[in-house]
Amino acid sequence: RTPIILDCDPGHDDAIALILALACPELEPLAVTTSAGNQTPDKTLNNALRVLTLLQRSDIPVAGGAIKPLARELIIADNVHGESGLDGPKLPDPGFAPQPINAVELMADKLRASPVAVTLVPTGPLTNIALLLANHPDLHSKIERIVLMGGAASMGNWTPAAEFNIYVDPEAADMVFKSGIPITMCGLDVTHEAQIMDEDIERIRAIGNPISNVVAELLDFFMIYHRDPKWGFTGAPLHDPCTIAWLVAPELFNTKACWVGVETQGEHTQGMTVVDYYDLTGKPANTLVAMGLNRQGFVDLLAERLSFYN
Ligand code: BDR
Ligand code: CA
Secondary structure, three states, rough: EEEEEEOOOHHHHHHHHHHHHOOOOEEEEEEEEEEEOOOOOHHHHHHHHHHHHOOOOOOOOOEEEOOOOOOOOOOOOHHOOOOOOOOOOOOOOOOOOOOOOOOHHHHHHHHHHOOOEEEEEOOOOHHHHHHHHHHHHHHHHHEEEEEEEEOOOOOOOOOOOOHHHHHHHHHHHHHHOOOOEEEEEHHHHOOOEEOOHHHHHHHHHHHHHHHHHHHHHHHHHHHHOOOOHHHHOOEEEEHHHHHHHHOOHHHHHEEEEOEEEEEEOOOOOOOEEEEEOOOOOOOOOOOEEEEEEEHHHHHHHHHHHHHHOO
């Protein structure tokens, strides 16, 4: 089993990524840590605890991380995820407490204790991951890979150039992409192909267990924001679960090894991931960039794994 640490900002699609990850026998979740992003850090931490309480997984240690980006004020996405960060379904109150330490220290403890290198799966802004890398250089060798949702080779979704997670904390993202640790980037190029359609939501609802019902209700709410015709979507792009899908079914993805840099200064381009798709710079590739997805295979994987909760 691949040991993983999920660093997330739930968030509808983060919550679904968590639910999917915990239904995958190929993965061994060592911890869940939370970042500030989709909502304020108190809410994203609370939401992670609520989701794990729903899943009856209080055995997984949870810790909250940095309360704001490294060098900027926090921007939240309450327009997408609502007042709670997980508006829509009725979720239980947290049935257990977070660890009394910060996310960065919990990640460091887990890396230190693991006999094998661990895969980090960030699905929010990269603040906690950057702090981990900066504060614990001795632990870089204990990180197998960083499989992140963020960025894009093409367009942005928060500004014309930038995707939300990278835009919120570009300085952190810059540190992560420069770290030398292998990265898989599930950016908008692939997550916009991971669209969940109305009929997929009904298929998930029809699975009929308490967890698949919650996923269907999360998707109902998540759909609202994405129905705006400006996106040209038929469904809702299920960004964050792409990371988990890549880990357990990489054959569903087309990927290309590229050099990726993060724009922290640009007048119009702050938070942009600059992907050297054609190797124009000759810089060594630092990232496996996911560019294409077998959408039906992705939906099938999600639906099949949700039956695990029957
Ligand atoms: C990313 O931003 C958040 O709103 C989602 O949870 C996802 O991680 C997509 O840009
Ligand atoms: Ca997220």
